[in-house]
Amino acid sequence: MRITPYVAYAKKNFLGRSAYRVDHFLGILSTCLQFFIFYEIYRALYGDAETIDGITMSMVTTNFIISMGLGMVFRPNDFFLPGKIWDGSISTELLRPISFKGRMIAENVGDSAFNLIFKFIPVFLIAFFTTGIHSPAGIFNVALFIISAVLGYGVLWSISFAVQMTAFWLINIWSIVTIKNVFINVLSGSMIPLWFMPEWIGGVLKYTPFSSIYFTPVQIYLGQLGTAEIVYKCFIQIVWIVMIYLIGDFLWNKGQKKLIVQGG
Amino acid sequence: MNDTLHLMTVYSKTTARAWFQYRVDAVLRSLAVFARESTGIIVIYFTLLKFNSLNGWNIYELLFLYSLIFLTYGIMIIFFTGLRDFGNMVREGSFDRFVLRPRGILFQIIFVNSDWFAAIGHGGLGITLFLISAGKVGVHWNIYNALYYLFAVIGGVLIQGAVFLFIATLNIYLIETGSIKELLYWNVRKFAGYPISIFNKGVQFLMIYIMPYAFVNYFPAQFLLRKEDMSQYPEIYLYLTPIVGVGMYLLAYAFWLYSLKYYKSSGN
Numbered sequence: 001m002r003i004t005p006y007v008a009y010a011k012k013n014f015l016g017r018s019a020y021r022v023d024h025f026l027g028i029l030s031t032c033l034q035f036f037i038f039y040e041i042y043r044a045l046y047g048d049a050e051t052i053d054g055i056t057m058s059m060v061t062t063n064f065i066i067s068m069g070l071g072m073v074f075r076p077n078d079f080f081l082p083g084k085i086w087d088g089s090i091s092t093e094l095l096r097p098i099s100f101k102g103r104m105i106a107e108n109v110g111d112s113a114f115n116l117i118f119k120f121i122p123v124f125l126i127a128f129f130t131t132g133i134h135s136p137a138g139i140f141n142v143a144l145f146i147i148s149a150v151l152g153y154g155v156l157w158s159i160s161f162a163v164q165m166t167a168f169w170l171i172n173i174w175s176i177v178t179i180k181n182v183f184i185n186v187l188s189g190s191m192i193p194l195w196f197m198p199e200w201i202g203g204v205l206k207y208t209p210f211s212s213i214y215f216t217p218v219q220i221y222l223g224q225l226g227t228a229e230i231v232y233k234c235f236i237q238i239v240w241i242v243m244i245y246l247i248g249d250f251l252w253n254k255g256q257k258k259l260i261v262q263g264g
Numbered sequence: 265m266n267d268t269l270h271l272m273t274v275y276s277k278t279t280a281r282a283w284f285q286y287r288v289d290a291v292l293r294s295l296a297v298f299a300r301e302s303t304g305i306i307v308i309y310f311t312l313l314k315f316n317s318l319n320g321w322n323i324y325e326l327l328f329l330y331s332l333i334f335l336t337y338g339i340m341i342i343f344f345t346g347l348r349d350f351g352n353m354v355r356e357g358s359f360d361r362f363v364l365r366p367r368g369i370l371f372q373i374i375f376v377n378s379d380w381f382a383a384i385g386h387g388g389l390g391i392t393l394f395l396i397s398a399g400k401v402g403v404h405w406n407i408y409n410a411l412y413y414l415f416a417v418i419g420g421v422l423i424q425g426a427v428f429l430f431i432a433t434l435n436i437y438l439i440e441t442g443s444i445k446e447l448l449y450w451n452v453r454k455f456a457g458y459p460i461s462i463f464n465k466g467v468q469f470l471m472i473y474i475m476p477y478a479f480v481n482y483f484p485a486q487f488l489l490r491k492e493d494m495s496q497y498p499e500i501y502l503y504l505t506p507i508v509g510v511g512m513y514l515l516a517y518a519f520w521l522y523s524l525k526y527y528k529s530s531g532n
Contacts, residue, residue: 044462175296196314
């Protein structure tokens with residue numbers, strides 16, 4: 001398998017993103033606003049309390065900065081495949097001598113690299129200077145945080161991948177994608193830190209991939225996990241990536257046989 | 265007049281037919297809008313399970329506060345879908361057709377399209393939240409309160425409608441306004457689900473005087489609930505919602521009429 005065409009796709013997307021400046025600044029503004037809303041809410045909730053259940057306000061702030069920041073970086077294009085099915089271009093895409101799935105990943109990696117540099121860093125700096133952020137537990141934690149964040153991205157991407165595959169049968173998957181995003185927003189910890197979830201939800205969450213996306217990296221960053229736990233949690237992340245990817249891949253193989261292109 | 269009524273019915277029928285042509289998809293879409301809009305509610309619910317109250321507001325009071333946004337938006341969007349999508353109409357040049365027809369332009373825009381999924385999703389959520397919370401927030405529902413509520417809802421619909429009309433009008437001057445709408449409308453709305461008293465002074469100013477969302481839900485809810493944090497605002501604000509609504513709408517409408525004279529088609 002040659003890697004060059006995929007690098008080219010990634011690069012194309014990276015450069016293509018720089019064309020929409022207004023959109024770009026609004027994205028940053030919108031995430032900052034969202035962050036400040038949650039920041040103010042938790043300040044009101046904490047009041048004079050130093051810690052609640054052993055969690056300090058600064059840990060809450062850090063949870064929001066990291067998970068919202070990573071959320072800006074991880075933006076799988078949920079309509080990549082559906083778009084190609086709608087306009088019929090999937091039929092030519094499949095004839096190309098490169099892997100379609102490889103291209104999906106490559107384009108998204110290009111987007112994410114752009115977001116990392118031009119969205120995550122500004123948002124991180126703004127938050128750092130206005131509200132402050134908990135310092136990482138150590139250099140070792142920072143390295144593991146990066147690995148775990150990349151794995152979290154893998155989990156999020158594979159969920160999107162599997163959901164997109166339903167487009168072979170449903171044509172219009174806007175509703176399913178929207179509902180999927182509701183689950184991710186509520187259960188990943190980016191809108192309510194998972195420390196504060198009711199216990200029964202915590203129990204259910206163990207059997208879902210949602211806490212692997214942002215919350216595992218956050219916990220590693222804050223030094224809440226011992227070495228054994230870090231290894232275990234990263235292993236869980238990998239298990240989720242493989243499992244969800246395999247489901248998606250199964251649908252992908254089935255779907256191609258079923259593919260009906262409307263017009264062309 | 266009779267003729268206009270007839271036209272309204274025909275328009276409404278065709279719109280409903282177009283939107284509900286694919287039934288399964290229609291149900292799924294309404295459900296998805298409902299779920300997407302519930303996100304904020306679910307987050308508040310879980311948070312309040314842990315913390316009991318937010319600046320003195322308990323969970324039912326917060327849901328009551330939130331319900332007004334969805335209810336007014338749900339009603340507003342039945343009428344103003346055309347204004348929400350006005351930018352597209354101008355860009356594609358399909359707005360020209362409206363200009364040529366022998367009916368009021370705003371009348372046509374209002375009745376030619378209604379996003380029923382959004383209406384059912386938002387409105388349904390608003391009604392659900394109201395039903396859950398209204399009995400538990402200690403409001404004694406008499407005719408006086410009910411009338412106040414009715415006027416507050418009408419005022420809230422007009423305020424949001426005025427904002428849509430204002431942004432739509434900008435399309436006559438600027439071809440692309442998606443980002444202005446995102447900035448002015450959707451971003452500010454993110455604050456509106458919470459009692460504005462928890463935010464800093466700048467945000468409060470924005471929500472009372474610039475994008476007066478506070479009059480859509482915060483002040484009407486305060487009239488009925490009388491929470492402590494009302495003491496930092498003038499008492500009179502409790503009664504202003506309908507006036508703000510009518511005033512803003514008239515202003516936006518005047519701006520619209522004035523701007524139409526400058527409309528230049530983008531068509532080719």
